[in-house]
Amino acid sequence: MAETKTDQRADAALYTFDRSVELFERATKVIPCGIYGHHSPAIRTPGATPYYFQRGQGSRIWDVDGNEYVDWICAYGPMLVGYNHPKVEAAAAAQREKGDCLSGPSPLMVELAERLVQMTPFADWFVFAKNGSDMTTWAVQVARAHTGRNKILMAQGAYHGKDPWCTPGHAGLVPGDREDMLSFRYNDLAGIRQLADRHRGKIAAVILTPYHFTNWQDSEMPVEAFWQGLRKLCDDEGIVLILDDVRTCFRLHMGGSGEYFGVKPDLSAYCKAIANGYALSACGGRQELKTAASKVFLTGSYWFSAVPMAAAMATLDEMEACDGIARIYELGTTLCNALTEAAASHGLQLACTGHPSMPMVKFAGDDDMYRTQVWCAEVTRRGAYVHPHHNWFVSTAHTQEDIKRTLDAAEPAFAVVKERFGS
Amino acid sequence: MAETKTDQRADAALYTFDRSVELFERATKVIPCGIYGHHSPAIRTPGATPYYFQRGQGSRIWDVDGNEYVDWICAYGPMLVGYNHPKVEAAAAAQREKGDCLSGPSPLMVELAERLVQMTPFADWFVFAKNGSDMTTWAVQVARAHTGRNKILMAQGAYHGKDPWCTPGHAGLVPGDREDMLSFRYNDLAGIRQLADRHRGKIAAVILTPYHFTNWQDSEMPVEAFWQGLRKLCDDEGIVLILDDVRTCFRLHMGGSGEYFGVKPDLSAYCKAIANGYALSACGGRQELKTAASKVFLTGSYWFSAVPMAAAMATLDEMEACDGIARIYELGTTLCNALTEAAASHGLQLACTGHPSMPMVKFAGDDDMYRTQVWCAEVTRRGAYVHPHHNWFVSTAHTQEDIKRTLDAAEPAFAVVKERFGS
Numbered sequence: 001m002a003e004t005k006t007d008q009r010a011d012a013a014l015y016t017f018d019r020s021v022e023l024f025e026r027a028t029k030v031i032p033c034g035i036y037g038h039h040s041p042a043i044r045t046p047g048a049t050p051y052y053f054q055r056g057q058g059s060r061i062w063d064v065d066g067n068e069y070v071d072w073i074c075a076y077g078p079m080l081v082g083y084n085h086p087k088v089e090a091a092a093a094a095q096r097e098k099g100d101c102l103s104g105p106s107p108l109m110v111e112l113a114e115r116l117v118q119m120t121p122f123a124d125w126f127v128f129a130k131n132g133s134d135m136t137t138w139a140v141q142v143a144r145a146h147t148g149r150n151k152i153l154m155a156q157g158a159y160h161g162k163d164p165w166c167t168p169g170h171a172g173l174v175p176g177d178r179e180d181m182l183s184f185r186y187n188d189l190a191g192i193r194q195l196a197d198r199h200r201g202k203i204a205a206v207i208l209t210p211y212h213f214t215n216w217q218d219s220e221m222p223v224e225a226f227w228q229g230l231r232k233l234c235d236d237e238g239i240v241l242i243l244d245d246v247r248t249c250f251r252l253h254m255g256g257s258g259e260y261f262g263v264k265p266d267l268s269a270y271c272k273a274i275a276n277g278y279a280l281s282a283c284g285g286r287q288e289l290k291t292a293a294s295k296v297f298l299t300g301s302y303w304f305s306a307v308p309m310a311a312a313m314a315t316l317d318e319m320e321a322c323d324g325i326a327r328i329y330e331l332g333t334t335l336c337n338a339l340t341e342a343a344a345s346h347g348l349q350l351a352c353t354g355h356p357s358m359p360m361v362k363f364a365g366d367d368d369m370y371r372t373q374v375w376c377a378e379v380t381r382r383g384a385y386v387h388p389h390h391n392w393f394v395s396t397a398h399t400q401e402d403i404k405r406t407l408d409a410a411e412p413a414f415a416v417v418k419e420r421f422g423s
Numbered sequence: 424m425a426e427t428k429t430d431q432r433a434d435a436a437l438y439t440f441d442r443s444v445e446l447f448e449r450a451t452k453v454i455p456c457g458i459y460g461h462h463s464p465a466i467r468t469p470g471a472t473p474y475y476f477q478r479g480q481g482s483r484i485w486d487v488d489g490n491e492y493v494d495w496i497c498a499y500g501p502m503l504v505g506y507n508h509p510k511v512e513a514a515a516a517a518q519r520e521k522g523d524c525l526s527g528p529s530p531l532m533v534e535l536a537e538r539l540v541q542m543t544p545f546a547d548w549f550v551f552a553k554n555g556s557d558m559t560t561w562a563v564q565v566a567r568a569h570t571g572r573n574k575i576l577m578a579q580g581a582y583h584g585k586d587p588w589c590t591p592g593h594a595g596l597v598p599g600d601r602e603d604m605l606s607f608r609y610n611d612l613a614g615i616r617q618l619a620d621r622h623r624g625k626i627a628a629v630i631l632t633p634y635h636f637t638n639w640q641d642s643e644m645p646v647e648a649f650w651q652g653l654r655k656l657c658d659d660e661g662i663v664l665i666l667d668d669v670r671t672c673f674r675l676h677m678g679g680s681g682e683y684f685g686v687k688p689d690l691s692a693y694c695k696a697i698a699n700g701y702a703l704s705a706c707g708g709r710q711e712l713k714t715a716a717s718k719v720f721l722t723g724s725y726w727f728s729a730v731p732m733a734a735a736m737a738t739l740d741e742m743e744a745c746d747g748i749a750r751i752y753e754l755g756t757t758l759c760n761a762l763t764e765a766a767a768s769h770g771l772q773l774a775c776t777g778h779p780s781m782p783m784v785k786f787a788g789d790d791d792m793y794r795t796q797v798w799c800a801e802v803t804r805r806g807a808y809v810h811p812h813h814n815w816f817v818s819t820a821h822t823q824e825d826i827k828r829t830l831d832a833a834e835p836a837f838a839v840v841k842e843r844f845g846s
Binding site for chain 2: 023026027029030031032033035036037038039050051052053054055056061063064071073074075076077078079083084089096097098099100101102103104105106107109110113114117124125126127130131132133134137138140141142143144145150162163164167168169170171172173174175176177178179180246271272277278279281285290291292293294295296297298299300301302303304305308385
């Protein structure tokens with residue numbers, strides 16, 4: 001790791017992204033948007049961020065211009081125990097030597113399902129896929145098959161994947177994609193109850209994330225008794241409660257994020273952190289839903305590949321061995337507190353919202369995001385990769401030294417914001 | 424490789440699948456259906472096939488009971504140049520050492536898109552995802568965004584993925600999922616023209632596979648001038664022509680399977696063989712569709728992972744270096760001819776349909792599939808893994824020795840069929 005005193009750097013020493021920009025220009029010729037989806041420069045600050053990376057190790061990433069960063073994005077969630085983690089890679093390599101994508105599953109598929117069932121209080125079974133969307137969409141279908149009802153309730157602004165019923169995009173949709181979708185404001189149990197009354201006997205499921213995280217906004221934790229009230233409402237009305245744990249799984253609780261909030265869903269979708277970056281998603285469910293789950297077709301070319309399942313087993317091992325949940329909670333809390341204090345010392349008010357293991361970090365009341373954008377750009381070019389519009393992620397590979405380095409980058413960045421915006 | 428004279432074996436020496444059955448019984452407790460999708464025992468012959476595999480090398484796989492097979496299923500397509508191919512694995516390992524799923528794409532994403540554009544006559548751009556379904560569904564959305572129309576035409580019985588608009592399953596669907604779908608009989612250009620007349624100005628796209636392959640049936644090649652007539656019809660009516668090349672890509676033609684049939688689609692979905700088993704799918708398109716493609720949201724947690732892209736580059740290298748297309752065509756032709764002749768010598772008529780690199784193999788006129796099921800079971804327990812209901816796949820790793828071993832297994836299996844069914 002380069003020992004650079006980022007806070008004392010001259011402007012000339014700040015990171016630049018020439019090679020990233022060059023590659024992006026080439027990309028736009030042969031890839032629509034150049035880079036799309038949640039990696040898209042469109043949701044970042046143009047020119048203030050690297051676009052392409054060449055290496056990851058532990059908590060650090062290196063972009064194509066050779067700049068090194070403490071990475072607080074963690075591949076947007078998948079990296080949980082550190083890039084290139086020796087135990088995860090050893091488990092993956094041992095399995096790869098035998099076989100990955102074969103003409104049928106490996107025994108690991110059974111072992112991983114057994115393990116997840118054993119560690120997940122609500123779940124009696126699991127299935128596996130590749131994308132989070134594979135599992136949220138399938139869960140919705142399972143709920144429909146189970147209840148014989150069509151309507152689905154989701155929170156306004158919630159992200160549940162790329163599929164037509166829920167994509168945040170607007171192009172290419174037809175009315176049929178969403179004619180059975182109803183929406184409510186997260187945390188508004190009374191609003192959900194009104195919908196349940198109005199559409200009694202027609203609602204198959206409510207799908208929602210453990211807490212509410214949307215780009216460009218503060219994250220919102222569930223209000224007191226929200227989950228318990230929702231659970232009761234679903235029980236009373238015969239509605240399937242689907243937890244979208246795709247982004248949150250194994251960062252809040254090893255038994256599923258419902259456990260963190262004291263609620264047991266009927267179905268829960270997992271992805272991202274489950275295999276430390278190896279492509280795997282999963283959905284767990286209660287016994288009552290197993291017949292319906294057996295009826296809804298699901299498949300994919302690489303879904304039974306053994307290496308990601310070996311990586312998942314090793315990732316779960318490592319999380320258990322290092323008490324990962326407590327560790328990233330503590331690291332995230334320390335980071336958020338330190339940043340908030342540093343901001344305050346400049347007369348600035350930083351708001352870290354959501355769970356500390358994946359905090360949304362922005363300036364309080366910064367609705368147009370300008371101050372947050374400028375600050376994140378200044379932090380990034382000083383060696384900590386952070387995002388102005390998306391929540392950050394903490395891993396067990398992060399260290400106090402990483403936090404210190406991030407603060408070293410944040411300090412002069414706060415000064416820039418103070419100077420440019422006054423508050 | 425065990426040197427077993429499979430054709431001279433006593434019945435006691437035939438493969439058994441006890442450990443597979445044991446694992447499957449455990450699986451059914453924690454996984455709906457135990458094994459689902461295209462791997463499901465439901466589409467195979469119960470008890471007559473291994474369920475779990477522990478190793479793959481070249482053209483061979485080993486099941487959990489230790490039985491070795493010449494594998495004519497090739498992971499249902501992904502395996503193209505041999506399991507654990509040294510060059511593909513070396514490229515993957517070199518990239519893995521640097522990084523796989525990072526906080527942004529690697530330069531490989533640009534290089535792979537540039538290479539695919541360069542080698543694909545119709546395509547000006549590519550995007551990448553994980554499932555074939557990701558790309559067929561997205562292509563349909565792009566066609567709708569481009570045309571401002573809603574209706575989609577597909578062939579009866581065609582498989583385009585697991586998503587609600589096209590899944591072969593029936594549970595969990597709502598009317599909206601398919602209210603804009605219309606279907607025609609493959610090869611029936613007049614039928615397509617009638618639909619185009621009836622729904623003029625409302626049809627966004629026709630989606631279809633290069634030729635027609637459906638489980639349980641003979642594959643059907645396009646009739647003379649079908650593709651050219653369809654291309655003209657689409658041009659005349661402003662309909663987007665989507666090729667679903669998910670199963671066929673890089674087995675018929677390196678420039679996309681449209682080239683094999685002399686047609687240029689507007690969009691084409693790739694998956695399976697593209698990275699020799701590493702999880703990757705892609706969609707290529709014409710310049711005219713790029714704006715619409717930029718508007719339709721697409722993303723996934725692991726879509727920019729670099730290792731599968733490195734594996735894809737190496738797979739394409741290897742296919743070019745060994746003239747892979749010609750090689751698997753030849754191997755497939757030799758296999759099909761040899762099996763057909765061997766069947767004839769028993770007074771049986773085998774029908775190998777579809778492209779020789781992925782033939783559908785069944786007895787002619789065996790509509791109830793009984794003879795094919797018995798024969799495949801007998802072949803499988805003698806050391807060649809084959810499927811009675813799904814097309815087989817040929818790879819560049821297969822050898823004349825593999826064909827010989829398969830014939831050695833097939834011979835006594837034909838005798839069993841002859842004895843049991845008479846013809």
